[in-house]
Amino acid sequence: MTSAVDSPGAPAPARAGAPGPGSTAPASGPRAKRRLSHRIFGRQPLGLLFSSPYLVFVIAVFAFPIVYSVWISFHDFFFAAPGANPERPFVGLDNYINAFSNPAVIRSFGNVGIFLLINVPLTVVLSLLLASALNKVVHARTFLRVSFYVPYVTASVAVVAVWLFLFNGNGLVNTVLGPLAPDPSWLINENLAMPVIAIYVTWKQLGFYILLYLAALQNVPKELYESAATDGAGRIRQFFSVTVPGVRPATLLVLLVSTVTGANLFTEPYLLTGGGGPNGASASPVLLMYQLGIQQGQPDVASAIGVVLVIGVLIVAFIQNRLVGERD
Numbered sequence: 001m002t003s004a005v006d007s008p009g010a011p012a013p014a015r016a017g018a019p020g021p022g023s024t025a026p027a028s029g030p031r032a033k034r035r036l037s038h039r040i041f042g043r044q045p046l047g048l049l050f051s052s053p054y055l056v057f058v059i060a061v062f063a064f065p066i067v068y069s070v071w072i073s074f075h076d077f078f079f080a081a082p083g084a085n086p087e088r089p090f091v092g093l094d095n096y097i098n099a100f101s102n103p104a105v106i107r108s109f110g111n112v113g114i115f116l117l118i119n120v121p122l123t124v125v126l127s128l129l130l131a132s133a134l135n136k137v138v139h140a141r142t143f144l145r146v147s148f149y150v151p152y153v154t155a156s157v158a159v160v161a162v163w164l165f166l167f168n169g170n171g172l173v174n175t176v177l178g179p180l181a182p183d184p185s186w187l188i189n190e191n192l193a194m195p196v197i198a199i200y201v202t203w204k205q206l207g208f209y210i211l212l213y214l215a216a217l218q219n220v221p222k223e224l225y226e227s228a229a230t231d232g233a234g235r236i237r238q239f240f241s242v243t244v245p246g247v248r249p250a251t252l253l254v255l256l257v258s259t260v261t262g263a264n265l266f267t268e269p270y271l272l273t274g275g276g277g278p279n280g281a282s283a284s285p286v287l288l289m290y291q292l293g294i295q296q297g298q299p300d301v302a303s304a305i306g307v308v309l310v311i312g313v314l315i316v317a318f319i320q321n322r323l324v325g326e327r328d
Helices: 029-041 045-073 094-100 103-136 141-153 156-167 172-180 193-217 222-230 235-246 248-263 267-272 285-295 299-324
Strands: none
Touching: 045 299, 094 103, 094 299, 103 141, 103 193, 103 235, 103 248, 103 285, 103 299, 141 193, 156 172, 156 193, 156 267, 193 235, 193 248, 193 267, 222 235, 235 248, 248 299, 285 299
16 A cells, blocks of 8 residues: 555655745845845946045035034034033924014015016026027137136126126116116115116026026937927927927026025125125025124024025925926
8 A cells, every 4th residue: 555655746845954845945145145236236236436535525515514504403502612611401482482572583485486487487498499599500609608608617706896887876777777767776786786786687597597407408309399280380399399308407407506606696795785685685594604604603593584485495495396306
C-alpha cells in the first residue's frame, strides 16, 4: 500500500526553517541593503554627491534663517553683546499683535499689494510682447537684446539717479508735461509714488524676463504657426492660440519670480523716496523690517512681519500655480 508521502501527487514535506505555503520569504541580505540604499540615496548616489554643495548652501542661506526667524517671532528677542546669553522668553503671538497693531505695517502690505497689481501684469504682458517681437527680428537682433538687458545688470544706485532727474519737481518729465504735471510731483505725491516705483522696477527688470520668454519661444514648434496660417489665422490669432499656450510654463515662472521679487521690494523705495515717503506711501514690508529690526532694535517684531509676508507670498504663488500652471 502506497503512503501519502510516497504518492506522486502529494506535496513535499516542508523543511525545517523554510517558509510554508502563502508566507513571504525575507529578502536576501544584499538585495535588502540595495533597496534601503535606493530609498535613502536614490538610484544614482553620485548625483546626490554633486548636488550636496548646493543643498548645504540652501540649508545655510535659506532654510536655517527662515526657521530661525520663525523662532524669533515667537520670543522676546533682542540683540545682545557678543558672548552674552540673555533669556529670551516665549511670548506667543505678542510680536504679531504688536506688529499688526501698527498702522504703518498694515499700510506697507497695502503698498506692496498696489505695487504687485501694477508690476506683475505689466511685466508679463510687456516681456511676452517684446520677446515675441525680438524673436522675429532678423537684423540687429543681438544689439536689441543686449539693450533691453543692460538696465537689469546696471547698478540700482546709478539708474535711480537718472529717474530722480526725470521725475523730480523740475525734472524732464514735468518740463515736457508743463501745466499737466502733477502737484505735488511724482515721488513726493502719496498717490503716485508707488505707481512710479512699480513702473521703474518693471522697466529695470524687463530684460531678464524677456530672456526667459525668448528661451521659451525657441521650444514652440514652427509647424504650429504654419498650420494656424494655413487655417487662415492672422498674427494676432496665432499669438493667442499658439504663442501664449506654448509659453505657459515660462509665464508661470515669470509670475512667480516677479511676485517674489516684488514682495521683497526694498532698494527702490529706500533710494527713490528717501525711505518710504511721503508719509509711508511707498514703504514696503521689507523696508519696515529693516527699520524696526536694525534701526529700532525690534528684531522679534520684524521677524513676525517677515513670517506673515512669506506666508502671503506662498498663498499668492499657490493661486498663480493653480490658475496658470499645467492642468495635465
